[in-house]
Amino acid sequence: MEYAYKSYEIDIEKLQRLEKRYSSLMKKSFNAGLKNRAYSDELNSKALELRKEIHILRFELLTDA
Numbered sequence: 279m280e281y282a283y284k285s286y287e288i289d290i291e292k293l294q295r296l297e298k299r300y301s302s303l304m305k306k307s308f309n310a311g312l313k314n315r316a317y318s319d320e321l322n323s324k325a326l327e328l329r330k331e332i333h334i335l336r337f338e339l340l341t342d343a
Contacts, residue, residue: 286339286342289335289338289339290339292335293332293335293336293339296328296331296332296335297332299328300325300328300329300332303321303322303324303325303328304321304322304325306321307319307321307322307325
């Protein structure tokens with residue numbers, strides 16, 4: 279039981295880190311879009327990949343709960 283609880287905590291921490299990174303990339307993408315569209319698109323695509331990871335992790339956490 280202790281192991282499952284710690285695993286859940288680790289997954290929650292990972293989810294929070296991914297969400298912060300996603301938010302940061304989206305903000306950088308927006309700011310870069312004003313000056314360099316290609317760089318903005320690159321940041322945006324990385325952020326979208328993170329978004330997919332976030333959705334997968336959320337789904338896994340909900341199905342395990």
